Amino acid sequence: MTDFNFNFNYLVNLDGGISTPSRRKLVLKTNTPSDLSKALVLYQPFPGGQCIGRNLVLNANTKYKPASHLLKPKNKIESKEKHTKACEKPDPKKSSYGNMFLFGMVLVVTVILSLTRSNENWDLCDTKSMVVDLKLLKHELTTNLYGQLSAAKSILDALEEFQVTVEQMAVLILLGGPGTGKTWTTHLIANSMSEQTNQVSLHLGPWASSQDIQMAFNEIKCCRWNLIFIEDSDYADSQQIGTLLDMVSSVSQNTTCTRRKIVMILTSNYGQKEFAELLFQERERFGTRYSVSHEDIHETIKKLTSPLINGFAQRKVPFIPVPYLPLEKMQLEQCIHNDLELKKKTAPPDVIDKIIQHFRFIPPRKDYFVAAGCKTVPTFVNLYA
Template identity: 25%
Template sequence: MSDMYLIGIGLALVMALVGLYNNWFQSSECCNDNWISLNRKGLENDLAYKLFGQHIANEVILKAIKGSLSTPVPKKPLTMSLHGNSGTGKNFASQLIAKNLYKNGMESQHIHMFVSTLHFPHLQLIDQYQNELRAWIRGNVTKCPRSMFIFDEMDKMHPGLINAIKPFLEYTNDVDKVDYRKAIFIFLSNTGGDKISEFTLGFLMDGKERESIKLDHLEEDLSLAVFNNNNSGFWQTNLIQANLIDHFIPFLPLEFKHVVLCVRAELASKGVEGNENIITTIASTMVYYPKEEKILSLKGCKTVASKVNLYY
């Protein structure tokens, strides 16, 4: 066997190992601008054209995210509390943020989602949950300051757990030598949904345009409702008393026209270009209220996917 042949084999082996290393390196998510970088235009378009019927949430979320990430050293972690009835798009909004901030979207190792009834189901274990939650947040922010934490079903979360994360949301340079100011905390809750729906229904029945509903109409009443409702999770918690939640964001109940858009989007996700008559028919199978006027969808777009499956 010639020396040149052996050299050729050796070179091929080296190149193969380099290729494997490069593939591993490129697929191994890091905490840097290659993996975490805000796609401003992408987020703006997704909120405008995919999150249906939520002009207030679109505007507030976009400004809040852009403002926080454009500041080299924020004064505190960005903390947003999203409120509204089921099916109005709160979870979807957090997914759109993830998609346009993290290269791997919701699959990013720097995004951490907690569901109250799944992760903290036992009241008698609250002390253990508090310690584990603090350790988890501390450990992940230590690894990546631009970590995002999403808490779903906040209305079912024990106030003790919410108070446990208060130190991480403060206006402070560090907590036990860890800086949390670049982290993002998003809370999702149904609390206040009835108040938001009641206001929206009255507004529409007075003949006013939905898009003329402003954040000012709802934000103060919403924060008070969340604070004073003993089923809110936030009830009497230090987070609200210390003004650590930057934005209370209302998600309005959806109208028939928004459900139509949801049906069309669901069909598109299946690669189906739906007939407009079919789309209207599917949207019409949803439940609307009040009974006579049928102005607002009772479940938003929550069950659209299952309705579409009946037809396709």
């Protein structure tokens, strides 16, 4: 076995002699020339490194000569990482710790990404899209909805309370005779909301199918206020009402998006007779439409029945009834002036009287209330103005 003896005070010459001791020297003792060729070690100095082998030169008399590329000097500037890999054996403990650290980092990043995805809707919903400004709606309802102070108050109170609660859905049913302002109210609400709200319109009756109802509810978006306006609910058959209630229950139980607001507004002509009788009694007591108590209105609402109301009651789906009292001559005149203003027209008092004469008032000999409200006002304004 080759015997290596390192002495740093001498340097081996080609003839085996010893040169001056002024430099560090290396003495190599070997038994056979063949073992000397195995002792050729690449000298790659690096400051602070641990490799101390050098390129050794064989005796000139031996037939074993080193390869020419081993005699050429190597670049003295080399990265510390390459030197460490060449000179040191990897520590299995360090490798194990490194793998564990890397695995831990990957696990942490994965968990953070999963939490980020799960909370993506929450982050997106933390915007102005989840808040609506009801000041404009309040101004529109109190200014442009004539004679329906109780209805305007019911709508504003319901939306203000709904905005600060965690509830996802609110159902409003606008009840009252034709021409009392129910459809006009839906236009005021739609035009008062910001562009960030999602608005869907749906008409029930013979021209609507169950698929149309499902498609309307499929348009509901997350992280938004969703307004679903449903007209002609009185023409809905039992199958349509059942589909409507199924979709309401499905949306209410949906947990894929918990950050959304859904307001479903339906219009119904039920309550026309009952509200007319209530207001008639108030007029007979020398009161006005504005003096009717909220308690009397709510007691009257409790007596109302319809396929739609009965369906909500059977399914135990809560809804907010909004009463629309019958209009009187004063409100009819306001509707006429408003339509003239929208059309940028003017009309003298005699023309307005001619328009009013086309409307029927009830009850007989009293002429308290307009039978059809403001329903046909735009038609007669176009005829006379």
